[in-house]
Structure formats: C-alpha cells, structure tokens
Amino acid sequence: MTVAVLGSGAFGTALAITLGQKAPTLLWSRDPHQAAEMQKAGENARRLPGRPLPGAVTVTADMALASSADVLLLTVPMQQLRQFLKEHRAAFKNKVLVACCKGMELETGLGPIDIMVQVSPETSHALLTGPSFASDIAAGLPTGLTLACADDALGRRLQALLSTPALRLYRSQDVIGASLGGALKNVIAIACGTVMGAGLGESARAALLTRGFAEMQRLALHRGALPDTLAGLSGFGDLVLTCTSAQSRNYRLGLSIGRGEGFDASVTVEGAATAQAANALAQELALDLPITSAVAGLLEKRLDVTEAMTSLLSRALKEE
Ligand SMILES: NC(=O)C1=CN([C@@H]2O[C@H](COP(=O)(O)OP(=O)(O)OC[C@H]3O[C@@H](n4cnc5c(N)ncnc54)[C@H](O)[C@@H]3O)[C@@H](O)[C@H]2O)C=CC1
Numbered sequence: 602m603t604v605a606v607l608g609s610g611a612f613g614t615a616l617a618i619t620l621g622q623k624a625p626t627l628l629w630s631r632d633p634h635q636a637a638e639m640q641k642a643g644e645n646a647r648r649l650p651g652r653p654l655p656g657a658v659t660v661t662a663d664m665a666l667a668s669s670a671d672v673l674l675l676t677v678p679m680q681q682l683r684q685f686l687k688e689h690r691a692a693f694k695n696k697v698l699v700a701c702c703k704g705m706e707l708e709t710g711l712g713p714i715d716i717m718v719q720v721s722p723e724t725s726h727a728l729l730t731g732p733s734f735a736s737d738i739a740a741g742l743p744t745g746l747t748l749a750c751a752d753d754a755l756g757r758r759l760q761a762l763l764s765t766p767a768l769r770l771y772r773s774q775d776v777i778g779a780s781l782g783g784a785l786k787n788v789i790a791i792a793c794g795t796v797m798g799a800g801l802g803e804s805a806r807a808a809l810l811t812r813g814f815a816e817m818q819r820l821a822l823h824r825g826a827l828p829d830t831l832a833g834l835s836g837f838g839d840l841v842l843t844c845t846s847a848q849s850r851n852y853r854l855g856l857s858i859g860r861g862e863g864f865d866a867s868v869t870v871e872g873a874a875t876a877q878a879a880n881a882l883a884q885e886l887a888l889d890l891p892i893t894s895a896v897a898g899l900l901e902k903r904l905d906v907t908e909a910m911t912s913l914l915s916r917a918l919k920e921e
C-alpha cells in the first residue's frame with residue numbers, strides 16, 4: 602500500500618519525514634508555490650526548519666497525483682476537515698482515509714471519524730492520534746501513537762504500514778474513545794496553561810489535569826468509549842504531554858490567557874473550538890464538565906481568569 606500525506610503543516614511534514622525514511626511518500630500542499638519551494642529546499646522552512654525531507658518524499662500540489670496513493674493521511678486542521686473532504690470527494694473515492702487531526706467540529710460537535718462517515722461514506726476510515734509533537738517525530742525521537750480503526754483487519758494493515766523504527770503504533774478498535782481523548786485533552790491543556798500563566802502553581806495544575814481527566818472520561822464514556830482507551834496513549838498519554846509542555850500550542854494559548862497577553866490567531870489551536878463544542882454538548886446531555894465550561898467561558902470572554910477560578914473553587918464539596 603502506498604501513502605500520501607495531505608496537508609503540509611507541522612504534523613503532515615513530520616509524518617512525511619518519518620514515513621519517507623521507510624518508503625516513497627507523497628506530501629500534498631494546497632499551495633503550489635509552497636510545494637515547489639519545499640521540494641527545491643528539501644525542507645519545510647516555515648513549519649519545521651532544519652528537518653530535511655528524505656529523498657523518497659515528493660512534495661506536490663497535484664491532488665490527482667497525491668490521491669493516487671492507496672492510503673491518505675489527512676493532516677488539515679479539524680475545523681477544515683469537512684470542507685476539505687467535500688472538495689476532494691471524487692478523488693478520495695474507495696481510498697483508505699486516516700484522519701490525523703484532533704478535535705470536535707464547532708457547529709456539530711462531531712469528531713473526524715463521524716465527519717468522514719458523513720461526507721465520504723465510500724471510503725474506509727481510521728484515526729491516528731496520541732502524544733507526539735511534530736518536531737519530535739521529525740527529529741526521529743521515539744514516539745507512541747494510537748491507530749484507531751473499527752475494522753480490525755484494516756487496522757492491522759495500517760499499523761504495520763505506518764509504524765517506523767521510532768514511531769510505534771498501538772492498535773485500537775475504539776474510534777470513539779481515541780477521537781474524544783485527543784479532542785478533549787486540548788481543552789484541559791488550555792486550562793492548565795491558564796493556571797500556570799496566572800502563577801497559580803504546579804499543585805493547581807496537577808489538580809486540574811486530574812479533574813480534567815475525570816471530565817474527559819465522563820463525556821467519552823457517555824458517548825460509548827471504553828475506559829481503557831481513555832487511560833491509553835490517545836487519552837491520558839496525550840493529556841500529560843499537552844498539559845505539561847510549552848511546545849503545545851493549546852498550553853501556550855492558556856499561558857497567554859493566564860498572563861493577560863494576546864495570542865497569534867493564525868496558530869492552529871484545536872482546543873479553542875473544541876472547548877465550545879464540548880461545552881455545548883455537555884449542556885445538551887446534562888453532563889457536569891466544569892473545567893470545560895470555564896475554558897469555554899474564558900475563550901468567549903464571558904469570564905476572566907479570577908472568575909473562572911472562583912467558578913471552579915466555589916463548587917459544592919464532593920466525593921472524588
Ligand atoms: N503539530 C503537532 O505537533 C501535532 C498536530 N496534530 C494535529 O494535526 C492537525 C494539524 O496540525 P498542524 O499540522 O500542527 O497544523 P499547521 O497549522 O502546522 O498546519 C495545517 C496545514 O493545513 C493546511 N490547511 C488548512 N486548511 C486547509 C484546507 N482547507 N485544505 C488544505 N489544506 C489546508 C494549512 O495550509 C497547513 O499547511 C491538528 O488537528 C493537530 O491537532 C497532531 C499531533 C501533533
């Protein structure tokens with residue numbers, strides 16, 4: 602099976618770098634100028650400078666060429682996924698699509714697998730998610746991810762195809778759990794960044810991370826996820842990484858909120874839309890997600906940091 606990565610941002614480029622060390626790999630960019638520049642320079646100077654593309658990676662803006670591969674890794678941001686699938690529906694027919702984005706669609710609350718099923722029912726679907734910074738993957742550092750696919754036979758083939766010596770994929774058939782874990786950890790990372798930015802301390806962050814994990818489980822289990830999936834790489838693993846590292850854009854957005862600073866709106870921060878989508882879903886399902894609600898309040902500017910903290914600390918005392 603041949604592979605193409607569609608979307609030449611940080612994550613798409615990193616995946617192409619690691620997969621290109623194993624087999625010929627296509628990397629598609631929507632911008633012909635950027636594709637030509639990357640092919641010529643042998644690197645993505647904008648997103649991953651200093652990380653050379655292996656010779657087996659071909660960068661192209663030609664979707665007909667890119668979609669000639671059997672397996673297409675989709676690395677566009679979550680809020681772009683539906684439109685992207687609609688635009689290229691004919692080219693993707695009968696392909697295996699592996700979504701690599703994390704989040705919930707703002708208007709519908711749906712995750713990447715649900716959207717692929719809706720928009721491209723004539724394709725096969727899987728999800729690649731878990732704790733990994735693009736820069737670590739591109740540097741060849743050891744990484745463990747979850748490959749979630751409801752079809753176990755296909756999941757096994759994808760696991761073998763997409764694992765590399767440094768990138769170790771674990772298989773799961775729980776696409777709901779893997780999808781929600783990856784989406785909701787970003788919301789908690791914004792909360793943890795906020796607490797650290799406001800100087801409230803590492804003990805407060807540990808409490809938020811832990812209670813945030815309880816919220817992730819509450820929503821995900823209600824939607825049919827398996828507890829083990831939430832405790833795995835795509836849930837707890839990615840939560841720990843994202844809530845403790847300033848490499849994370851979600852955490853950094855939180856830091857800027859906590860410090861009362863601005864944040865570059867062009868940076869991909871998946872947790873922002875997801876916080877609002879998850880908060881709306883929680884209200885609809887009458888689920889108690891106080892941290893998610895506080896993050897949504899901060900992002901929508903209904904709350905400031907002091908009010909958000911007060912809303913969490915003044916809740917009735919309860920059993921853990
Ligand atoms: N950067 C990282 O360390 C990791 C990112 N991810 C996930 O990967 C997804 C993408 O993130 P990044 O690559 O970091 O973002 P990015 O901002 O670096 O790149 C996004 C890319 O998508 C392209 N794009 C946007 N809209 C498009 C459209 N409609 N059609 C075609 N291309 C479009 C942009 O031109 C850009 O090249 C996110 O969901 C993120 O959560 C997952 C794991 C690690």
Ligand SMILES: O=C(CO)COP(=O)(O)O
Pocket residue numbers: 703731732733734787790839842843848849850851852869870871
């Ligand atoms: O998903 C990631 C790590 O697993 C990347 O995190 P950010 O999107 O917050 O940078």
